[in-house]
Amino acid sequence: MLATEPAFRTLYYYRLRRASAVSAVFGSLASLCYPGERTLHIMCSDVGPGLIIQHGFATVIAANRIGANCWVNQQVTIGFKGHRGGSPVLGDNVQVYAGAKILGEVTIGDGAQIGANAVVIDDVPPYHTAVGVPARCLPPRAERTVDSPSDRAHPRAEP
Incomplete structure (x- = not known):
């Protein structure tokens, strides 16, 4: 789902950012390769x-x-x-x-x-x-x- 669903990725990155600073960095890097849904906030x-x-x-x-x-x-x-x-x-x-x-x-x-x-x-x-x-x-x-x-x-x- 991470590779095919932009809305799922957006929620996944949100949870990573909330977990810890290290996770937030990983989430930011991953979002460069697999962007989330740009109109989902x-x-x-x-x-x-x-x-x-x-x-x-x-x-x-x-x-x-x-x-x-x-x-x-x-x-x-x-x-x-x-x-x-x-x-x-x-x-x-x-x-x-x-x-x-x-x-x-x-x-x-x-x-x-x-x-x-x-x-x-x-x-x-x-x-x-x-x-x-x-x-x-x-x-x-x-x-x-x-x-x-x-x-x-x-x-x-x-x-």
């Missing part, structure tokens, strides 16, 4: 194990913390809202789909999903799904009714 205090960055093109991750086993798709922005305020905290097993924005000092609970192109400016409880602009939270699938519009393939679909 990772600026986090703490990144848990198992982070997957799928198609890291045009992705900015500036969170306080990213939990274990998170999944981030392309064109995602996770970071500050304006010039002041904190940055997001993502729990474990969070999935962030293409084009989503998570802005400001918000907490995304364990197992939450952020829908494509959603703009999250408020906390998302664990195991909930955030969709829309601004994002609203859908309860866990087991708690939704069968007739819920979110369970239909199309807004005008018959129940």
Whole structure:
């Protein structure tokens, strides 16, 4: 994967730079031969194990913390809202789909999903799904009714 996946290389070099000064030098030299994804920027205090960055093109991750086993798709922005305020905290097993924005000092609970192109400016409880602009939270699938519009393939679909 190191030779074929630029997004993986970028995350690998990020982890090397955070490990030690010697590792940082090795990472810098390796990036000359095998450059990472140039439009993927990772600026986090703490990144848990198992982070997957799928198609890291045009992705900015500036969170306080990213939990274990998170999944981030392309064109995602996770970071500050304006010039002041904190940055997001993502729990474990969070999935962030293409084009989503998570802005400001918000907490995304364990197992939450952020829908494509959603703009999250408020906390998302664990195991909930955030969709829309601004994002609203859908309860866990087991708690939704069968007739819920979110369970239909199309807004005008018959129940």
